[in-house]
Amino acid sequence: MKILYCDCGAGIAGDMTVAALLELGVPLVHLRDQLANLPLPLSSYSIDAARVTRRGMVATHFQVRVEEHQPHRHYTDISGMIEASSLAAGVKERAQRIFFRLAEAEARVHGVEIGHVHFHEVGGVDSIVDIVGTAIALDYLGVTELHASSLPLGSGWVETAHGRLPVPAPATAELLKGMPVHGDTGLGERVTPTGAAILAALATGFGAPPAMRVLGVGCGAGSRDFSDVPNILRLVLGEKDGTLHHDDVIVAETHIDDMNPEIFGFLMERLLERGALDVAFAPLQMKKNRPGIRLTIISSPSHLDELARMVLTETTAAGIRYYPARRLKLERTIEERETSLGQVRVKVFRDGAGLLRVAPEYEECRRLAQERGLPLQEVYRIIERETVAS
Structure with missing residues (x-):
């Protein structure tokens, strides 16, 4: 590298x-x-x-x-x-x-x-x-x-x-x-x-x-x-x-307790489409004992303004706090592998010593489960077994 x-x-x-x-x-x-x-x-x-x-x-x-x-x-x-x-x-x-x-x-x-x-x-x-x-x-x-x-x-x-x-x-x-x-x-x-x-x-x-x-x-x-x-x-x-990679990211957070919960799923999709590295929701107990949600976004520094603007536009949040963080991470690539179920896309994780693990993509497993009439977890097992062996 x-x-x-x-x-x-x-x-x-x-x-x-x-x-x-x-x-x-x-x-x-x-x-x-x-x-x-x-x-x-x-x-x-x-x-x-x-x-x-x-x-x-x-x-x-x-x-x-x-x-x-x-x-x-x-x-x-x-x-x-x-x-x-x-x-x-x-x-x-x-x-x-x-x-x-x-x-x-x-x-x-x-x-x-x-x-x-x-x-x-x-x-x-x-x-x-x-x-x-x-x-x-x-x-x-x-x-x-x-x-x-x-x-x-x-x-x-x-x-x-x-x-x-x-x-x-x-x-x-x-x-x-x-x-x-x-x-x-x-x-x-x-x-x-x-x-x-x-x-x-x-x-x-x-x-x-x-x-x-x-x-x-x-x-x-x-x-x-x-x-x-x-x-x-x-x-x-x-x-x-x-053996691990380092990079700099921004962690941005806000608390929300007064929004239609149906909007959260739409918001996550839009944030990921616009460059967020990860988006997560966690339950909170907020002031006046109201249940709320902590929205956490991990992004590159260059995407912060755009993602923050999206949160403030799409939600009822009035502000968002952020701070820099460093990550240690494995090398990750998306690769196509041949299996008994056909060609599938998988996430491959490596460190300096070589291959660590292979993780099937959910959408690929879902498609194969529907096409082959197999349980989803069985598709996962087949792909994991055959791709690691290859």
């Missing part, structure tokens, strides 16, 4: 991310070859990397040189371009997730539907190369988890296609929701929309580095020099240390 930790002391941008990944061992020629799979004219851009110094620290600077006039693209154009490419499925999936988070943020900022989002700077070839290049490099290095430090907000103004905007830019501020930030920096844009989108889409934890054995360190330089810190993104590549 490969972990990538983003040490964002000076911030993060798309070109800085690609540069640091190149330092970690991704060959520039591999990046060029893979980017050629995009349906972009090869004559419209070129890429290069060079060693530079930022306030006494040596790092790699990644540069995309483009033709003078580039079209501004809609989100659907870019999504279709990635989907139509011959890139690996994992590369496509990561790149699509990053662009979707960007489109989501732009849609909120400009009050339009996601399909109508019109990218300006981010729609340029250089930004497409930065995002798809990041996905290519992560795939090459075999990164399975991405974590990041807290992020500097920056200050001042930035010039964009929409004119002069405050730092962080509106789309960046939208993407930073749920991430830990601080104001201990000087003037300048420290986190770009592309850098924020990479973390919003791919990071599973924020804060201190997770436990790991360090394999390498890569430093990517930004284009500008800052007066307070070296403008460098440092990426630490490592392997899992131990």
